[in-house]
Amino acid sequence: MPMVTESAQTKLTETPLEPIGPLDTKVVQCLPKMTEGCHVPVFMDIQQTFVPAEIVSIRENNGVSEFYIHYVNFNRRLDEWVTVDKMNLKELAPPSTTTSSSSTNNISQEMPITPQPRTVPPPTTTTTASTSSETPSGNTTTFFLSDDADALNSDLSRAATLPSMTNPLPATSTTTVPTKTRGNGNNHHSGVHSVTKVKNINLIHLGRYFIKPWYFSPYPEEFTTCPVVYICEFCLKYCKDVDALKRHRTKCTLIHPPGNEIYRHGSTSFFEIDGRKNKSYAHNMCLLAKLFLDHKTLYYDTDPFMFYILTEFDAQGFHIVGYFSKDKESSEDYNLSCILTLPPYQKKGYGHFMIEFSYTLSRLEGKIGTPEKPLSDLGLLSYRRYWSEAILQTLLKHKPKDGETDYPSLSINDLSEITAIKKEDVLAALQNLNIIRYQQGSYVLSITKDLFDSYQDKRRLRVETKSLFWTPKIPTKPSNQFQTK
Ligand code: ACO
Ligand code: ZN
Numbered sequence: 375m376p377m378v379t380e381s382a383q384t385k386l387t388e389t390p391l392e393p394i395g396p397l398d399t400k401v402v403q404c405l406p407k408m409t410e411g412c413h414v415p416v417f418m419d420i421q422q423t424f425v426p427a428e429i430v431s432i433r434e435n436n437g438v439s440e441f442y443i444h445y446v447n448f449n450r451r452l453d454e455w456v457t458v459d460k461m462n463l464k465e466l467a468p469p470s471t472t473t474s475s476s477s478t479n480n481i482s483q484e485m486p487i488t489p490q491p492r493t494v495p496p497p498t499t500t501t502t503a504s505t506s507s508e509t510p511s512g513n514t515t516t517f518f519l520s521d522d523a524d525a526l527n528s529d530l531s532r533a534a535t536l537p538s539m540t541n542p543l544p545a546t547s548t549t550t551v552p553t554k555t556r557g558n559g560n561n562h563h564s565g566v567h568s569v570t571k572v573k574n575i576n577l578i579h580l581g582r583y584f585i586k587p588w589y590f591s592p593y594p595e596e597f598t599t600c601p602v603v604y605i606c607e608f609c610l611k612y613c614k615d616v617d618a619l620k621r622h623r624t625k626c627t628l629i630h631p632p633g634n635e636i637y638r639h640g641s642t643s644f645f646e647i648d649g650r651k652n653k654s655y656a657h658n659m660c661l662l663a664k665l666f667l668d669h670k671t672l673y674y675d676t677d678p679f680m681f682y683i684l685t686e687f688d689a690q691g692f693h694i695v696g697y698f699s700k701d702k703e704s705s706e707d708y709n710l711s712c713i714l715t716l717p718p719y720q721k722k723g724y725g726h727f728m729i730e731f732s733y734t735l736s737r738l739e740g741k742i743g744t745p746e747k748p749l750s751d752l753g754l755l756s757y758r759r760y761w762s763e764a765i766l767q768t769l770l771k772h773k774p775k776d777g778e779t780d781y782p783s784l785s786i787n788d789l790s791e792i793t794a795i796k797k798e799d800v801l802a803a804l805q806n807l808n809i810i811r812y813q814q815g816s817y818v819l820s821i822t823k824d825l826f827d828s829y830q831d832k833r834r835l836r837v838e839t840k841s842l843f844w845t846p847k848i849p850t851k852p853s854n855q856f857q858t859k
Contacts, residue, residue, distance in 0.1 A: 407468070408429065408432070408439075408441070408466065409429070409432070409468075409469065410429055410430060410431060410432060410469070411428065411429065411468075411469030411470075412428070412429045412466060412467065412468055412469055413426060413427070413428050413429075413446075413466075413467040413469075413470070414427060414429065414443075414461045414462065414463065414465060414466045414467065415427065415461070415462040415465050416443050416445065416456055416460050416461050416462075417460045417461075417462075418445055418448075418452075420452075424462050425445045425446070425448070426445070426446040426447075427443040427444060427445050427446060428443065428444045428446060429441050429442070429443055430442045430443060430444050430453065430571050430572060431571070431572045433455075438457060439457070439458060440455045440456070440457055441455065441456055441457070441458070441461075442454070442455050442571075442572050443455075443456055444571070449668070449751060450571070450588075450589060450668050451588035451589060451666075451668065453571070453572075453573065570590045570592075571590065572590060573587055573588070573589060573590055574590050574591070574593070574598040575587045575591060575593055575597065575598060575600075575603055575665060576600070576601055576602065576603075577601065577602045577603070578602065578603045578604075578605055578662075578665065579602050579603070579604045579605065579616075579619075580605045580607050580662075580694075580716070581607035581693050581694070582693070582718075583716075583718045584602065585716065585717050585718065586717075587665035587666070588665060588666045588668070588717075589664065589665060589666065589667065589668045590664070591661050591662075591664035591665045592661065592664070593612060593661055596614070597612060597614060600614050600615070602615075602616075604616055604618065604619035605619075605658075605662065606619060606622055606623065606626055606628075607691075607693060607694055608626065608628035608629060608630060608631065608691065608692075608694075609626050609628050609631075609632065609654070609655060609658070610655060610658030610659055610661075610662055610694075611626070611654075611658060612658065612661070628691075629690070629691030629692065630643075630645060630685065630691055630692035631645040631647060631655065631683040631685065631692065631694065632645070632647060632652050632655050633645040633646050633647035633648070633652060633655075633681075633683070634646050636682075636842065636843055636844045637731070637837075637841055637842045637843070637844070638841055639838045639841035641686050641687040641688065642684070642685070642686060642687075642727075642835065643684075643685045643686075643687060643692055644682050644683065644684055644685075644731065645682070645683040645685065645692070646680060646681070646682055646844070647659075647680065647681040647682075647683060648680060648681075649676030649677055649678065649679040649680065649681060649699070650676070650677040652681075653676055653677075655681075656676035656679065656681055657674060657676060659681055659683070659697060659699075660676065663697070663712060663714045666714055666716075666717065667712060667714065667750065668750065669748055669750055670712060678701060678702055678703070679699045679700065679701060679702065679711060680699065680700050680702060681697055681698075681699050681700075682697060682698050682699070682700065682728070682731065682732075683696075683697045684696045684697060684724060684727070684728055684731075694716065695715065695716060695719045695724050696713070696714050696715035696716055696719060696724050696725070696728060697712075697713075697714055697728075698710050698711070698712060698713040698714075698728050698729075698731075698732055699711040699712045700732065700735070701746075706744075706746075707741065707742055707743055707744050707796055708743070708744060708745065708746045709732050709733065709735065709736045709741065709743025709744065709745070709794075710729070710732040710743070710745045710746065711745075711746045712746070713725065713728055713729070713732075713745070713753065713756075715728070723833055723834055723835045724835065725752075725756045726756065726759065726760055726763075726833065726835070727833075727835040727836070727837065729745075729756060729757065729760045730760065730764075730836065730837045731837050732745075733764070733793065733794045733795065734794075734837045734839065734842065735844065735846075736794040737794045738842075738844065738845070738846055739846040740846075741794070742790055742791070742794055742795070742796050742797070743794055743795070743796065744795070744796035744798070744799055745757060757799070758803065758806055761793075761795055761799055761800070761802070761803035762803050762806070762807055762829060763829050763831075764793045764795060765789055765793060765795070765800060765803055765804065765807075766807075766821070766825070766826060766829040767829065767831055768789060768792050768793055769784070769789075769819070769821065769826075770826060772784055786800050786801060786804075786817075804819065807825070809821050809825070
């Protein structure tokens with residue numbers, strides 16, 4: 375714990391505004407006690423300035439105090455451990471009695487990552503991001519493809535040739551079921567808030583990449599001290615070191631996610647996994663996803679969900695790029711529960727592609743869909759972009775034919791049915807684009823050519839329905855030990 379004991383901020387007239395370096399003991403003794411919940415400006419590297427921050431946790435590392443801080447109004451993926459020399463201690467303030475900034479991310483309001491019985495009602499508006507004032511910029515993910523990673527990867531992978539899709543890959547049942555030592559998986563939220571606010575995994579190795587996690591994920595305690603957690607990219611089993619992973623790969627014969635390949639176009643595939651039949655994979659997927667999802671709570675009950683794993687094929691196999699999960703049954707029209715593009719693949723159009731895929735499945739089911747709320751900041755940006763594109767491209771197809779001047783009339787309901795996007799989301803997107811006006815008793819859309827042009831279909835990745843081999847299933851009943859006979 376820090377040596378700071380006394381509260382006497384006013385005496386600190388000489389504290390410089392730059393990172394202050396080793397602390398003068400006299401100064402230290404004048405400071406308020408530095409505890410969790412204290413507020414202090416911290417020098418933020420990506421902003422190159424001091425930013426208001428809250429101390430979330432404190433630890434000793436080789437006799438040096440380290441502070442886990444949350445930059446107020448920034449996404450929690452930017453939270454980090456800093457030493458006192460990065461702080462402007464002149465403005466150190468004790469914990470406020472009102473709700474602290476980071477607890478505005480109220481854990482009790484978070485939605486489960488694979489929600490089982492919904493105990494928390496989702497917000498009613500369709501445009502609510504869970505982290506309202508946060509900026510998506512300054513994404514802290516660092517991933518790097520090192521020579522080591524490449525060598526390791528080729529060591530661990532088996533040579534693969536693209537198997538024929540006419541014979542879909544067999545469903546593989548993994549046998550190990552994760553222990554339930556932490557109950558139903560959301561125990562980590564019961565009263566231990568600061569623990570779940572602190573990133574607990576340093577680095578993961580997955581396939582060709584080392585990836586720095588963004589958030590806490592409830593991996594077993596013993597993995598939190600590993601410099602790197604090695605994850606099998608095909609079954610997602612996690613190992614404490616590279617030797618353990620190598621041993622695992624001698625037994626694990628997968629070169630693709632378990633489950634059925636339901637889509638293939640070029641090197642891009644989707645595998646469908648039933649959370650009831652492949653519990654181990656589904657649990658591992660949730661643990662991995664939680665490293666990059668802040669606003670979701672992790673439950674161990676994956677039975678009510680299907681998982682759609684997006685992969686890219688090469689000579690080593692089908693490499694996971696991202697996934698989305700989907701309720702087998704949803705009374706709220708949810709067609710997507712959680713979505714993740716792994717950081718090395720982000721901002722390349724995969725998120726948009728998965729969202730389009732989720733609406734394609736809805737269309738095949740004859741349903742209108744919406745993502746589960748709340749959305750993350752990046753989730754909201756991606757959905758807004760998708761909705762806007764889908765709607766404007768639909769409108770483009772409905773432009774007057776040559777020689778005609780009148781636009782065919784199209785209602786919000788029509789747009790919703792054509793795109794499979796829920797009416798509320800259609801409206802939210804139109805409002806966000808600022809193209810909807812109330813005029814003489816009815817709603818009209820006024821769209822400039824520039825706007826149309828900026829939403830032209832230029833995407834590399836689009837869902838090719840002819841490459842999709844999927845029929846809607848009648849939902850399977852989740853296994854439930856408390857089921858009544
Ligand atoms: N900054 C600004 N805009 C962005 C960013 C960003 N970092 N990321 C995505 N967008 C917007 C852009 O408008 C982009 O459109 P463009 O391609 O025309 O530029 C659009 O979103 C789609 O971008 P993609 O490249 O298709 O999306 P990506 O593959 O990066 O995946 C996702 C988006 C899934 C949200 C990813 O950022 C992610 O996994 N984040 C962490 C997990 C998360 O927050 N998931 C959503 C939770 S909500 C829920 O699960 C229902
Ligand atoms: Zn494996």
